[in-house]
Amino acid sequence: MTVLSIGLILVGCFFFLAGTVGLLRFPDVYSRLHALTKADILGLGFLLLGLAVQASSWMVVLKLFIVWWLALTASAAASHLVARAALAEGVEP
């Protein structure tokens, strides 16, 4: 169980790193938006899954699931809003 948890957390960290590399190296705002929301939220999901595997009670698992779902929805909404703002600023897609 501990090995599974450590493995999942490491996969999550790898996705976080991939998201940041994408943030730094992609050529324009919209692709950076993609890298940030997709890769980072995926990494967060793996991280929280790894924590849920070794959680102490079902309440903690439920809370971790709620945090993950809220982060997912929040990041989807935020990415849409930032993309609208970038379009209004005049950045060409």
Place this chain on the structure above:
Amino acid sequence: MNAFLLGTALFLLINIGVGMIRIFRGPSAADRMLTAQLFGTTGIGVLALLSVTTIPAALDVALILALLAVLAAAAFSQRIRGTDRTRERP
């Protein structure tokens, strides 16, 4: 196990530090807002890790941080696009 989780939290903080280069170099304001979203998401991860190791209440703070990230993005978007449309027709 605790040491591993805290090491992961440290790694996520270094991730934010590296991502801040985008604040320096980003040509548009949306790039900088994007990095603020990175702050929010990574902050949720760090708080979740802290909640398992030392402070159990940090998970609630992670929930609130997720909400505030959306509010920040909404405020930014509203500011860039101009304020409310109800004043356009006199």
